[in-house]
Amino acid sequence: MSLLELKQQVLEANLDLPRHGLVTFTWGNVSGIDRAAGLVVIKPSGVEYERMQLDDMVVLTLAGERVEGTLRPSSDTPTHLALYRHYADIGGIVHTHSTHATSWAQACRAIPALGTTHADYFHGAIPCTRPLTPQEVEEAYEAKTGSVIIETLGEIEPLAIPGVLVSEHAPFAWGKDAHAAVHNAVVLEEVARMALYTLMINASQHAIPDHLLDKHYSRKHGKNAYYGQTSQPASSTPVSTTAARRVA
Numbered sequence: 001m002s003l004l005e006l007k008q009q010v011l012e013a014n015l016d017l018p019r020h021g022l023v024t025f026t027w028g029n030v031s032g033i034d035r036a037a038g039l040v041v042i043k044p045s046g047v048e049y050e051r052m053q054l055d056d057m058v059v060l061t062l063a064g065e066r067v068e069g070t071l072r073p074s075s076d077t078p079t080h081l082a083l084y085r086h087y088a089d090i091g092g093i094v095h096t097h098s099t100h101a102t103s104w105a106q107a108c109r110a111i112p113a114l115g116t117t118h119a120d121y122f123h124g125a126i127p128c129t130r131p132l133t134p135q136e137v138e139e140a141y142e143a144k145t146g147s148v149i150i151e152t153l154g155e156i157e158p159l160a161i162p163g164v165l166v167s168e169h170a171p172f173a174w175g176k177d178a179h180a181a182v183h184n185a186v187v188l189e190e191v192a193r194m195a196l197y198t199l200m201i202n203a204s205q206h207a208i209p210d211h212l213l214d215k216h217y218s219r220k221h222g223k224n225a226y227y228g229q230t231s232q233p234a235s236s237t238p239v240s241t242t243a244a245r246r247v248a
């Protein structure tokens, strides 16, 4: 993909945020990365989506040096860069303040896998980070937000749990590219809403058993994933729940 194509993809992904009802005003941002070129494209800070143009996209190195663009990059850029530097499989990142996922983040509660909708995309609970210390907030809030996400996820396969709740703040989601990251952000908000309603109906509802979690996750993401395939897979290889469970 050329840099121009990446800028177009990131612009479109940012414009999808209001289309999917994930943002109020400018409360969100999407970035993408060209790993071969070592370049990250991210939306400009504080620009209304309806005014956003291709030339507004800001191009940076993984170290955060500006390569292209005159506007200030998103205020959450250091968080995006920290995740790209640590996880080689992440190709796109989304941050929003979508209502239900943000409510779980403000309550500092992980979202349990209460059903198969969740299991189709997240191979376990969606974790919530610990609160940042006053010193972390003071010194380098956005960069430390990246560090605490990495601390929470550890060395799991990040695309197996493509999202996290930053406590006292809001969600981040990611994927193999910017569009996949937006898709996962939409699902994160949807399962956050479903989980809230589920626990309002039955406060003692528990997470689904591992065999159901593995079955549903593997149908979409296992070695022989079924969805979108032209022929019946020979067999679906269950994906171990061990790593995914560790972040709960």
Ligand SMILES: O=C(CO)[C@@H](O)[C@H](O)COP(=O)(O)O
Binding pocket: 026, 027, 028, 029, 044, 045, 046, 047, 073, 074, 075, 076, 095, 096
């Ligand atoms: O988390 C926040 C503010 O708390 C940010 O997500 C802003 O709401 C969006 O900032 P920009 O990307 O426009 O700088």
